[in-house]
Amino acid sequence: MNWKIEWKPLAYIVGAFLVFFYLPLGMPRFDNAVFEALHLTKWYAQEHVLLCLVPAFFIAGAIAVFVSQASVMKYLGPTAPKMMAYGVASVSGTILAVCSCTVLPLFAGIHTMGAGLGPATAFLYSGPAINVLAIILTARVLGLEIGIARAVGAIVFSVVIGLIMHFIYRKEEIEKANAMMAMPEPEVTRPLWQNMIYFGLMVAILVFANWGKPEAAEGAWYFIYSMKWQITGISTLLLGVVMVQWFNVKLWKMAVAGIAVVASILLFPGSHMIPFAVGVVGLGVITSTGKGETKEWFEQTWTFTKQIMPLLLFGVLAAGFLLGRPGHEGMIPSEWVAGMVGGNSIWANLFASVAGAFMYFATLTEVPILQGLLGSGMGQGPALALLLAGPALSLPNMLVIRSVIGTKKTVVFVLLVVVLSTICGMIYGLIV
Numbered sequence: 001m002n003w004k005i006e007w008k009p010l011a012y013i014v015g016a017f018l019v020f021f022y023l024p025l026g027m028p029r030f031d032n033a034v035f036e037a038l039h040l041t042k043w044y045a046q047e048h049v050l051l052c053l054v055p056a057f058f059i060a061g062a063i064a065v066f067v068s069q070a071s072v073m074k075y076l077g078p079t080a081p082k083m084m085a086y087g088v089a090s091v092s093g094t095i096l097a098v099c100s101c102t103v104l105p106l107f108a109g110i111h112t113m114g115a116g117l118g119p120a121t122a123f124l125y126s127g128p129a130i131n132v133l134a135i136i137l138t139a140r141v142l143g144l145e146i147g148i149a150r151a152v153g154a155i156v157f158s159v160v161i162g163l164i165m166h167f168i169y170r171k172e173e174i175e176k177a178n179a180m181m182a183m184p185e186p187e188v189t190r191p192l193w194q195n196m197i198y199f200g201l202m203v204a205i206l207v208f209a210n211w212g213k214p215e216a217a218e219g220a221w222y223f224i225y226s227m228k229w230q231i232t233g234i235s236t237l238l239l240g241v242v243m244v245q246w247f248n249v250k251l252w253k254m255a256v257a258g259i260a261v262v263a264s265i266l267l268f269p270g271s272h273m274i275p276f277a278v279g280v281v282g283l284g285v286i287t288s289t290g291k292g293e294t295k296e297w298f299e300q301t302w303t304f305t306k307q308i309m310p311l312l313l314f315g316v317l318a319a320g321f322l323l324g325r326p327g328h329e330g331m332i333p334s335e336w337v338a339g340m341v342g343g344n345s346i347w348a349n350l351f352a353s354v355a356g357a358f359m360y361f362a363t364l365t366e367v368p369i370l371q372g373l374l375g376s377g378m379g380q381g382p383a384l385a386l387l388l389a390g391p392a393l394s395l396p397n398m399l400v401i402r403s404v405i406g407t408k409k410t411v412v413f414v415l416l417v418v419v420l421s422t423i424c425g426m427i428y429g430l431i432v
Contacts (some may be wrong), residue, residue, distance in 0.1 A: 032332040033321045038321030039359070041313060047182030050273065052102040053309070054280050055206040060109035061301030062202065065293055066195055069112060076123075078116035078173035088156045089122040090130065094294045101312055101360075102201040102206075104400045105125035106302045111404055118166025118172055121413055124401070138387065140215065142368050145432060146380065150387045153424045157388060159327070161416045166414060194246050201242060202237040209276065229272050236261075236279060241394035247294055251288060283389065308400050315396025322395075341373065341382040344429030346422065352382035353421040356390030357398075357414060366390050381429020389421040 018306025024030045074080060084380050107124045115123075130151075166173060211228040224231070241259060243249040260282055264275045287298035306359040324330035340351040361369070370383050393414060402410040 002344035022349050026283065029329075029333075030318070030407050032329065036324040036328055036330045037317045037320035038330075039176070040325050041317045043325065044313075044316045045089045048101065049309075050277055050280065052206070053105070053191060053207050053312070054103040055209070056102045057305050057308075058283065058297075059199070059202050059206065060105035060304045061297050061299075062279075063106070063109035064300040067295045070257055070429050072113040072138075076119040078108060078118070078170075078176060080116065080119070082163070085116065085227040086122050086159045086162055089119040089162065090126045101396055101400075102210075102403075103396065104308055104312070107401075108304055108308065108404045114176070115177075116231040117405070117409070118162040118168060118173070119168050120162075122158045122162030125161050125243070125392045125410040125417065126154070129154040129325060129388065130158065134391065136221075138367055140298055142374070142383070146172050146363065146384055146387070146428075148315050149424075151430050153384065153421075154392075157392075157417070157420055157424075158236045160420065161413070164416055165409070165413060169409065172336075190246055194242075196244070199238070201235050201239040203292065204238065205232055208232045208235065224259075226425055232276075235345045242346050243286075243294075248292075249290065250293060251416045253286050257286060276288060293381065307403055311403060312396045315399045316360060317393065319358065341386075344379045344381040344426065348379055348382045349385045349425035349429070350418070352378075352385040352425060353389040353418045356386035356388075357393040357418055357419070359390060360393050360394040360396060361390050380432050381427075383425075384428045385402075385421045385425030388424055389417050393417055 061195050076085050088148050103124060107120060109122045110123065111117075135147055135154075136153045138150050207229045208224075208231045212224050216222060227334070237258075240254045240391045242249050244254050257279070262276050268274045284298065287294050287301070289295075290298070320330060322330050322332055324334075337351075337355055341355075350431050356366075366387060368377070370386060373386075374380075375381055398410060398414060401413065405413075
């Protein structure tokens with residue numbers, strides 16, 4: 001037996017044995033942390049997988065099939081004009097307004113198609129960070145000053161982080177650009193405006209199906225919230241028409257899927273999730289049984305799902321075990337967190353940035369969490385640091401980013417977010 005080779009399997013076996021042998025079952029905090037991990041993962045599966053991730057996977061698969069590499073290289077590639085590339089990346093993130101996990105399939109899609117590392121990471125940060133509704137809620141609940149600081153910091157960060165990532169890996173990016181420029185231009189099967197309508201409808205489904213309830217039961221935001229499922233339904237109907245007219249999907253297949261959705265609405269009038277799930281299954285069946293680019297769309301979607309989904313669920317499980325759900329505790333006591341973020345020292349801002357980077361925040365949940373921490377003595381600087389680092393990063397998010405761009409680039413990206421959030425938090429704390 002060659003122990004130079006076999007020592008690793010032996011170490012894994014011994015390590016697993018020791019973990020289970022000394023598992024602290026019966027210790028209240030450990031048992032509670034296990035339940036918190038399961039509760040958070042259950043909540044994530046119920047609230048985010050079907051409404052957020054599945055549409056994002058289909059959009060990412062569509063990007064890989066229906067968007068030419070030449071188009072991505074033109075607007076987001078390493079050699080694209082900086083103002084245009086980072087402008088498109090940050091604006092796209094603002095429009096989508098998704099959480100740190102939902103943005104991942106979209107990031108993987110544009111990166112796979114040749115987007116430069118700088119614009120791609122700018123998009124990766126801007127998607128969850130530059131959320132217009134979250135910034136407005138921050139200003140209303142936590143104060144106008146911190147709301148403005150969050151908006152300015154997030155916009156600047158998305159560009160600065162992207163530019164730094166591009167500068168660090170500029171040689172690799174130039175080689176990538178040269179290799180892709182040598183590839184032949186693919187044939188254009190339909191005009192650009194048709195693709196824009198197609199993607200616009202899918203983005204509308206993703207955005208409006210996840211439109212959060214605003215604090216005030218009045219105004220434009222609440223009106224959109226009250227109409228979210230009607231808008232989602234109309235967008236879905238139009239998407240079906242587009243797929244039949246422009247993507248050669250059989251009319252009878254779309255009709256069967258539509259009848260199934262209508263039947264589920266009539267059978268379960270109080271549920272929006274069931275008709276949405278039926279629609280998702282219908283889209284999956286239609287694309288998987290299609291031919292040509294329609295079937296390729298499903299295959300690319302399934303590829304992203306296999307790559308991302310297991311890592312996300314494992315990451316949410318680990319985050320729940322360590323930090324618990326909002327308002328609940330995991331293995332790490334909440335008073336430790338509150339005690340470490342008082343004042344405006346560099347350590348308080350750094351700890352807030354690191355804690356925010358590893359915690360999982362669903363869209364808008366960071367505001368009530370911070371409201372509670374501020375009431376427990378959290379400083380204004382660390383509060384902003386957490387707002388800038390938290391929504392853009394999470395432990396599940398990091399695991400997936402690593403699978404897309406590698407360990408070194410992921411570490412650099414996370415460090416940039418943490419360091420810049422810490423510096424911004426300190427400056428804001430000194431000002432206010």
